[in-house]
Amino acid sequence: MSKPEHSHYPAFDRKLARILRHAAVVFSEKGYEGASIRDISRASGVSLSGLYYYFESKQKLLYLIQLYTFSEIVLRLEERLAGVTEPVARVRILVRNHLDYFLQHPVEMKVLSHEAEVLAGGYRREIAEIKKRYYSLALDIFEDLRRAGTARRMNPRVAVLSLFGMMNWIYTWHKPKVDPSPESIADTMAEIFLQGVANGHRAPRNGVRAASGRAADSRTARLHRAAAGSKFRAGM
Amino acid sequence: MSKPEHSHYPAFDRKLARILRHAAVVFSEKGYEGASIRDISRASGVSLSGLYYYFESKQKLLYLIQLYTFSEIVLRLEERLAGVTEPVARVRILVRNHLDYFLQHPVEMKVLSHEAEVLAGGYRREIAEIKKRYYSLALDIFEDLRRAGTARRMNPRVAVLSLFGMMNWIYTWHKPKVDPSPESIADTMAEIFLQGVANGHRAPRNGVRAASGRAADSRTARLHRAAAGSKFRAGM
DNA sequence: TACATTTTCGAACGAACGTTCGACTCAGGC
DNA sequence: GCCTGAGTCGAACGTTCGTTCGAAAATGTA
Numbered sequence A, B: 001m002s003k004p005e006h007s008h009y010p011a012f013d014r015k016l017a018r019i020l021r022h023a024a025v026v027f028s029e030k031g032y033e034g035a036s037i038r039d040i041s042r043a044s045g046v047s048l049s050g051l052y053y054y055f056e057s058k059q060k061l062l063y064l065i066q067l068y069t070f071s072e073i074v075l076r077l078e079e080r081l082a083g084v085t086e087p088v089a090r091v092r093i094l095v096r097n098h099l100d101y102f103l104q105h106p107v108e109m110k111v112l113s114h115e116a117e118v119l120a121g122g123y124r125r126e127i128a129e130i131k132k133r134y135y136s137l138a139l140d141i142f143e144d145l146r147r148a149g150t151a152r153r154m155n156p157r158v159a160v161l162s163l164f165g166m167m168n169w170i171y172t173w174h175k176p177k178v179d180p181s182p183e184s185i186a187d188t189m190a191e192i193f194l195q196g197v198a199n200g201h202r203a204p205r206n207g208v209r210a211a212s213g214r215a216a217d218s219r220t221a222r223l224h225r226a227a228a229g230s231k232f233r234a235g236m
Numbered sequence C: 001t002a003c004a005t006t007t008t009c010g011a012a013c014g015a016a017c018g019t020t021c022g023a024c025t026c027a028g029g030c
Numbered sequence D: 001g002c003c004t005g006a007g008t009c010g011a012a013c014g015t016t017c018g019t020t021c022g023a024a025a026a027t028g029t030a
Helices: A010-030 A037-044 A058-081 A087-104 A106-114 A121-147 A156-172 A182-198 A218-226 B010-030 B037-044 B058-081 B087-104 B106-114 B121-147 B156-172 B182-198 B218-226
Strands: none
Touching (some): A010 A037, A010 A058, A010 A106, A058 A106, A058 A121, A156 B182, A182 B156, A182 B182, B010 B106, B058 B087, B058 B121, B087 B106, B087 B156, B087 B182
16 A cells, blocks of 8 residues: 555554553543544644554544553453452452553543444444453353352343443542542442342332422522423433 | 523423423434534424524533433432431432433433533533532432441442442443333342442452463454553553 | 655645524514 | 514534645665
C-alpha cells in the first residue's frame, strides 16, 4: 500500500502510545463524541494532520485504547487464575484483579466502560469478542462456585453482571483521597458478594405500600407536575 | 420577555412531553453528544426549527429529561419509605423502588445514568442537588442498618455506592426476554447486599500470585505487545 | 554531498452541527 | 372582516467537525 501501514519501529510505537494516552484522557473528560481530534491535537502537542500519520480515524483511536486496555486486564486475570482451583479463591482473584486494574488505570477504564457502545462494524465486533471471553471466564467461576455447594440458588448470569456493575460503576464515584485503597474495596466487594450469594435469597413477599408522602421541593415538584399530564413513559 | 416562556396551557405541556419522550429515545441510542437536534426532529416529527418553540437549547432538553425522571424516582421512594422504620425493610424498599423504576423506564434511566456528566452550569447544579438528596437518603438507611446491629463493620459510603453501581449498571445488560422480572432481580440484589453486608468482611490477606499465563489470542496479543514498550499508563 | 525515507504540519475540503429569523397558517374574540 | 397570538417551518447563519493533500522538514544511509 502507499500508506506506511505497519512496518514501523519502536519510535513509531512509542509515539503512538503517547498519543493514545493523551487521547484517553480527553475521551474520559469529554466523552468520545464530545471530544474532537483538535482537542487531542492540543493535548498531545501533535498537529491536527500530524495525528493521522499514527492512526487512520477517530474510531480506530478509540478501538486501540479499548483493545490494549481490555487485552491487558484479561491477560492479567488469566495469569493470576492459573493454578488456582478453589472457587472462592477464584472469585477473590477476579474481583481483586478487576479493581486493581481499574483504579490503577482509571482513565482508560472509564473510556472502556463508558464508551462501550460507540464503536461500529469490525472494531465493535473485535472488542465484543474480548468482552465475551472475559465474561465467560467470570461466569465459569460462578458456576463452579455453585457446583461446589455454596450459593446453590443464585442465577449466575445475574450474579456476574451485578458484580461487574458494582465494580465498573466505581469510575463515577471513586476519589483516591477519600475512599479506601483498591485492595480494601476489592475485599469489601468480594466479601459482600461471597456472603450475599452464599445464602440463597428467599424472595420476601412484602407488599411495599405507599404512605402519603410530602412533596419534597416546591420547585422541582412544580416542574414535575407540569409534565405529569401526559404520563412521561418509556419509549420501548 | 419576548419569548413565550411558560404561560402555556395543557396542549403545550403535552406536546413538550411527547418531544421529551422521543428525545430520550434518541439520546439513549446515540448518546447526548452523538445525537443531533435533527435526529430528534426526525424522530418526533416536529421540524427542526419547530422544536425550539418548546425548549431553548439542547442542554435544556437533557436537563428536563433528567429532572423529570430523577424527581419522580426520588418522590416515589419517599412515598414508599414513609411509615416504615425497620432498617432492613427500608433497604428492601430502596432496592425495589430503584429497580422497578429503572426497568419500567429504561430509556430515561439510561439517559440519566449515562449522561450524568454532560450538563453544565446551573442545570448541572440542579440535577446534582437531587442526586445528593437521593444519595443522602440511601446513606441514612445504611447508617441506620449499621446502628441497628447488623453490618457493624461496613463502610456506608462504599456500601451505598456499590449498591447503586450494581443497580445502575443494569441498563448495559438487562434483556426483558432473557432476564428475571424486576421484582426478582430486586430481591436478588437486596438479599446479596443484606447478607453480604451483614457479616463484616475479614480482609483475607491472600497474596495473589501469577503463574505463567499463555498469551490468549495471537492477533490481540501482537497488537498488545506493540504498545507494551512504553508502558500504557493512566494519565492522572 | 546527494538521495530516499520517515515524520510533520498549514491550509483547505465538504459535511454536519446548534441555533435564529421571518414569514406563514390557523383558531378565537371582537 | 380584522386583529392577535400561538404554533409551525424552510432557509440560512456562523462554527466546528473529521479528514485529506502536498509540500516542507528531519533523519538515516551512502
